[in-house]
Amino acid sequence: MDRTVDASPALPAEPGWLRLVRAWEAKTVSEAAFGRLLGLFVLLVIVASGTGFTDGPAAQTFLLIFSSIVIEALPFILVGAIASAAIAVFLPERAFGSIGRLPPALQIPAAALGGFAFPVCECGSVPVARRLIARGVAPGAGIAFMLASPVLNPLVLGSTWVAYGGHARGAEMVAGRASLGLLAAALAGAVIGRTGAGDLLRPRASDHEEHDHGGGAAGRAVAFSSHLVSDFLFMGKFIVLGAALSAFVQAAVPQSVVSAVGGAPVLSALSLMAVAYVLSLCSEADAFIAASFTSFSPGAQLAFLVLGPIADMKLSVLYGATFRGWFVPRLLLVTVPLIVAGSLVFGALVK
């Protein structure tokens, strides 16, 4: 009996989990399946409520912190999405062409200083930076703007002044926060932003979706709302995930565990930075918390104030969805040593 042998090279079989991921990404949902998913979601909520699962103090603490972070952050995400959509639809391509032709050495500090004019929290600056980079602004400048605006904006500096009681101490903290924040943003932009936009930005499915930019004012309004909703929903789900992580840690780990390490300057700066990372506070509020860490030096408090708006738990999830996987580790690698060093210098200057 003849046996035929296939001489063509065999393709390696895809692992099962990869096939599942591909199916999850590409499979469309029928109306019946969507209805069942919605029913299952409602059923889960009813079961959780009916069984008293959420009556425990730990569950309640988690749910309250989680929902409050999302409620506070989502309008800011929306502001960021509005700005991002306006950049995509209303600003002409040539404006970005001329900005993109400027040397990065000029773009980066200018973009970082631009943070003074954009009074939103950190969540809002991410979609704007993404859109700027996608439209031709140097990646370093986009990163510098994204990191500087939540530290440098006037509302944040004003709340820092108030939280530290104004006068000399308020002025010192404002000056320290603005200068170290500006420096960290510019350095991160210069170091991390050397890559091209394609290597930095994570592609998104909605990027390939058709947005109608034509048809005069009405067409632009439609394109604007389409971009806005796309950005809002994209960023929103990562805020939900980040808020859940932050709320979980806050409900599980006593804050006093970290605040017990108040002694050595480097250690105290690092421990307050860890607190800032976990708490994921809005940059307009964090100064009130920083001011309460009176067992820590002003330098360590400054480290808390500068790192929080640059990197925290919810932002890391948001960055992970916006940029490539290497972005967050590299950002921490560049900014953490600088902030620690800056906080030591500040601590030596301010008693």
Place this chain on the structure above:
Amino acid sequence: MSVDARIARGGVLGLWAVFFVVLWWSGTSDRYLGSRTQWIVPFGAVVLTLAALAYGYGYFRARRRGPSLTLREATSLFALLVPLAAVLLVPHAALGSFAATRKGGITFPLARPAAPSAPSQASFLDIRIAEGDRDFAAEAGIRDGAHVRLLGFVTRSRDVPAGTFELARFYVACCIADAEAVGVPIDGRAQAVRQGRFEHDTWLEVTGSLERRGKRFIVAADRITRVPTPKQPYLSFRT
């Protein structure tokens, strides 16, 4: 037939808009946000509603079907509904003694607030600040024998002088993620014997006189009354 992704997105956006409108209309946003950030709720309600209307207008104007909803996007949209479910699950809950064990441990004073107009108006925060700030204590009239009235919940704190228990209140700056529990020890032995021990999270109204014991001010209670959880369980930092 597959679901039109644009309808699903518009639905989620619309639900969030409705949620913010309800939060604004019902006046319950202070269970999640501090006084400094209350403006976020009307702002969110208006902007989300406008965005939802603009998106709806765009959908009807396009006169063509949008892309099909993928399983991945459906997961994302359901994730955005989770916070709404969380709010529905704990509609009347407030941070209590468990959260105080997690969110306390910060040393005071905070940013020094304006002194209260009279010692009887002193809050938990004023009393804690007065423990370490003599000028503030003098300005506020917080001293031995001053009569105070406090409304708070019983915590699990053991870091209190012997024979006392701690009554506390959460202070919020922006949202309750930044809430800090501030407690004052209460010496209510006579009252506690008469009424039985107070369970954690019991809300009490305590009137009595301040007494310095070591580094702490305690309240020697002359009246302790159980009260229902107040409509606004959190206090704001006066700055």
